[in-house]
Amino acid sequence: MRVMACLAAALAACSPTHPVRAERHPTAALVHSARALETLADFHPDFFVTLAGEPLPFHPTPGARAAEDGWTVQPAFARGQPAAYVVSELWVAHPDPWIQPVYILMNATGELVRQKADDGRVVPIVFGVGEESTFYSPYWQAILVRAQPAPPDGLPDTRAVLEAATELVEGAKPLCPITPEGFGLARAGGAAVHPLTQTPLKPVSGGRVRIDGATAAYIDFGLDRFLVTAGGLVLPTRIFFFTRMVNGQRTLLELPAVLANNAVRSGYARRFDVVLDHETVFVPAGGQWAAVRARLGAAATDPAIPTEVANAYALRVAKTSTCFASAATFPMGCDWLDSESAIDLLEPRRIIRTEVTMTAVPLLFAGEAL
Amino acid sequence: MVLALLASTAGAQEADDVDDNGSDGYTPSEAVAHETLRLTGYIDVGFAVAEGNGSSFAAGDIRLPADYGVDAFAPAVNSRGDVASTDTRGLFTNGFLPRSVGIGNRPSFLLNTGSVDLRFAPASVPVLVFMRLQVMPRFLPTGDATRVDLQQAFGRLIPFASHEFAVSLGKFDSVFGIEYLENEANLRTGITPSLIARYTTGQSLGVKAFYRLQFPDLWSALSLNIAATASGTRIEALSTPHQSLTGVPVGSARLGYELNLQKVQAKLGVSGLYGPRNDQTNREVKQLAVGGDLRLSLYGFSVLGEIVRLVDEPGIAAGKLTGQGLAELASGFTVTGFYVTAAWTLPFSAGHLEHVTLYGRYDHRRAKFEGFGQVEVDRFTAGLRLDVFGQLAIKAEYLVNREIAGAPNVPNDVFTSSAVFSW
Numbered sequence: 001m002r003v004m005a006c007l008a009a010a011l012a013a014c015s016p017t018h019p020v021r022a023e024r025h026p027t028a029a030l031v032h033s034a035r036a037l038e039t040l041a042d043f044h045p046d047f048f049v050t051l052a053g054e055p056l057p058f059h060p061t062p063g064a065r066a067a068e069d070g071w072t073v074q075p076a077f078a079r080g081q082p083a084a085y086v087v088s089e090l091w092v093a094h095p096d097p098w099i100q101p102v103y104i105l106m107n108a109t110g111e112l113v114r115q116k117a118d119d120g121r122v123v124p125i126v127f128g129v130g131e132e133s134t135f136y137s138p139y140w141q142a143i144l145v146r147a148q149p150a151p152p153d154g155l156p157d158t159r160a161v162l163e164a165a166t167e168l169v170e171g172a173k174p175l176c177p178i179t180p181e182g183f184g185l186a187r188a189g190g191a192a193v194h195p196l197t198q199t200p201l202k203p204v205s206g207g208r209v210r211i212d213g214a215t216a217a218y219i220d221f222g223l224d225r226f227l228v229t230a231g232g233l234v235l236p237t238r239i240f241f242f243t244r245m246v247n248g249q250r251t252l253l254e255l256p257a258v259l260a261n262n263a264v265r266s267g268y269a270r271r272f273d274v275v276l277d278h279e280t281v282f283v284p285a286g287g288q289w290a291a292v293r294a295r296l297g298a299a300a301t302d303p304a305i306p307t308e309v310a311n312a313y314a315l316r317v318a319k320t321s322t323c324f325a326s327a328a329t330f331p332m333g334c335d336w337l338d339s340e341s342a343i344d345l346l347e348p349r350r351i352i353r354t355e356v357t358m359t360a361v362p363l364l365f366a367g368e369a370l
Numbered sequence: 371m372v373l374a375l376l377a378s379t380a381g382a383q384e385a386d387d388v389d390d391n392g393s394d395g396y397t398p399s400e401a402v403a404h405e406t407l408r409l410t411g412y413i414d415v416g417f418a419v420a421e422g423n424g425s426s427f428a429a430g431d432i433r434l435p436a437d438y439g440v441d442a443f444a445p446a447v448n449s450r451g452d453v454a455s456t457d458t459r460g461l462f463t464n465g466f467l468p469r470s471v472g473i474g475n476r477p478s479f480l481l482n483t484g485s486v487d488l489r490f491a492p493a494s495v496p497v498l499v500f501m502r503l504q505v506m507p508r509f510l511p512t513g514d515a516t517r518v519d520l521q522q523a524f525g526r527l528i529p530f531a532s533h534e535f536a537v538s539l540g541k542f543d544s545v546f547g548i549e550y551l552e553n554e555a556n557l558r559t560g561i562t563p564s565l566i567a568r569y570t571t572g573q574s575l576g577v578k579a580f581y582r583l584q585f586p587d588l589w590s591a592l593s594l595n596i597a598a599t600a601s602g603t604r605i606e607a608l609s610t611p612h613q614s615l616t617g618v619p620v621g622s623a624r625l626g627y628e629l630n631l632q633k634v635q636a637k638l639g640v641s642g643l644y645g646p647r648n649d650q651t652n653r654e655v656k657q658l659a660v661g662g663d664l665r666l667s668l669y670g671f672s673v674l675g676e677i678v679r680l681v682d683e684p685g686i687a688a689g690k691l692t693g694q695g696l697a698e699l700a701s702g703f704t705v706t707g708f709y710v711t712a713a714w715t716l717p718f719s720a721g722h723l724e725h726v727t728l729y730g731r732y733d734h735r736r737a738k739f740e741g742f743g744q745v746e747v748d749r750f751t752a753g754l755r756l757d758v759f760g761q762l763a764i765k766a767e768y769l770v771n772r773e774i775a776g777a778p779n780v781p782n783d784v785f786t787s788s789a790v791f792s793w
Contacts, residue, residue: 022687132741134701159743163779168430213743231460
């Protein structure tokens with residue numbers, strides 16, 4: 001018996017320890033998870049994507065529902081101001097992504113101008129890697145390709161592009177997630193808005209792309225919205241999510257995140273959990289906030305605080321709640337955790353690096369719709 | 371000293387000799403050593419030149435990892451499968467590279483391999499001890515990259531004198547397919563390995579058993595070669611053979627049939643492999659391969675071919691470990707490939723020129739990393755081999771590498787030659 005016990009112990013000691021499972025969830029997978037009501041990295045199923053007909057999270061209008069499938073516009077704070085962002089990719093315990101090539105067909109001669117078909121539409125671009133790849137990322141290095149006119153549906157893949165190329169010119173670096181057809185920002189109808197402040201956001205647009213012979217859709221979030229090393233490795237910034245310890249477990253709170261000070265230029269972010277202790281959340285007065293206040297155990301607030309001001313500070317974390325009690329001292333009397341700089345003043349042990357990274361694209365930052 | 375080290379494994383029945391020698395260690399008598407110890411080997415001196423920059427990486431193709439969208443193994447220059455270059459122009463790769471001799475497109479002499487075999491087989495017991503030590507002098511842009519490799523080291527036991535049954539323990543050749551039989555430059559008809567050799571010809575550490583049943587009336591035999599090893603049958607550049615990273619061995623086997631007539635020989639076999647991928651640490655992530663092979667030999671002509679289908683499941687955690695170091699992720703991968711080789715030994719000899727052999731090979735490979743486009747390539751190889759003095763093989767061949775789909779066209783044809791001195 002003793003020998004068997006020793007053997008079992010030895011076998012157990014020999015068993016390899018399994019590292020954390022690496023996950024990657026491009027937008028199509030986030031849609032799938034929303035349909036399956038799957039929680040990803042402790043985020044609620046509708047955190048990333050709101051399906052058509054489903055309630056829009058944080059939306060102040062009761063019963064407001066998404067008209068189409070789209071990325072959930074998440075409220076946030078950055079540099080002490082309301083911000084908004086969407087998450088188009090999520091990775092867990094995954095190496096940081098690499099920049100990948102996007103080939104853009106240009107005129108064969110003369111000024112560098114995108115090739116157009118006879119109907120005036122631009123010829124589709126070509127992504128070097130599709131979203132099924134372990135190494136897919138929405139961070140691209142544009143290569144402008146001088147070539148003879150291509151068919152209206154473009155060239156099928158990298159090989160065809162390089163065969164047709166007469167000159168390759170390195171271009172800018174766009175951030176373009178591959179998406180399902182017709183995908184965009186989740187909205188109730190009309191323009192997408194910041195869910196708490198109702199600040200209008202700019203619409204997003206995209207186009208058609210060829211990838212290894214297939215055709216897909218993408219959304220273009222613009223240029224220079226991520227940081228990359230000279231070798232092509234995309235560098236993360238930080239995004240802070242508030243948590244509390246509940247029964248010894250770190251529990252994610254449904255509160256707006258805090259974006260890094262450089263988030264506009266760094267759409268790839270690593271999640272850091274901020275463990276709240278005695279801090280409290282500002283929840284505006286009013287019946288529509290009652291459920292939220294109860295859920296968060298938030299302190300009472302002065303109903304005299306103007307709605308516009310209250311909405312701008314809704315769900316913002318303050319170090320104490322004493323300043324909530326009087327419209328006279330609100331908000332200047334509060335000490336807020338609403339910027340990267342403010343969070344960095346907390347004890348380091350309360351800021352916990354996680355294995356979760358994401359494409360977090362700011363849509364509203366420092367009062368400016370992007 | 372070397373003799374003493376080797377002989378120390380010989381067995382207890384020779385203990386009396388130890389006493390006779392009156393030394394602390396065992397040294398066989400000179401007569402016994404001559405009887406049981408054989409020292410053989412070869413040196414392979416090459417000369418090669420490749421097109422382009424010596425690699426398969428095309429300028430302008432900046433997809434990452436760079437080794438996923440091309441066949442980096444195509445511009446091979448020697449029997450080890452080393453390529454002229456793996457220069458990616460600074461692009462990130464993820465552990466799917468051959469070893470390189472680093473010559474780029476510069477014509478260069480190469481000392482491909484210096485190989486020493488030590489074989490100790492006492493006549494009185496059915497045991498063989500074998501070691502193959504190889505030195506590969508290399509120079510890369512990073513400086514000297516010479517390697518010394520204990521390519522094989524195993525003991526073999528034949529427990530029954532009445533049966534053709536052998537059990538080997540240690541590091542030994544693959545049992546999958548037939549190309550491993552030609553791993554060494556002195557045994558290979560041509561110079562370079564096929565495009566599927568990377569999956570089937572690696573050595574690994576473990577145990578294997580071989581059994582052959584003869585049917586003399588039918589001029590036939592059936593054989594079974596089966597192994598349980600740390601890494602399977604992939605070459606060491608892709609998967610370390612020296613330890614199991616998952617704790618579970620990889621099984622591989624070949625079932626063969628052979629017909630041995632006076633003028634005609636035919637051999638065919640089917641092979642399989644199944645077990646955890648040994649380039650990552652999770653035992654649930656599997657590799658699977660099946661293959662078939664055929665060899666025909668008649669009247670100086672020989673034709674042989676092999677086909678392989680291999681599937682790697684995707685790794686589930688970050689980290690990929692190969693014989694060349696740490697990479698990021700073990701991606702899902704599938705490949706199907708085959709080759710056909712034909713050789714004709716001309717029916718004449720002249721003085722010390724013993725054989726003249728013309729040979730050619732066609733390779734085809736279709737591979738796909740998860741989420742990447744399928745890469746389809748082929749290769750035509752033509753060559754000439756001269757055997758002189760009984761111990762020198764002079765070989766020259768030209769490789770025409772073609773990218774059919776997925777990978778950009780790139781100049782990566784190779785001329786290579788080799789003089790193999792055996793001893």
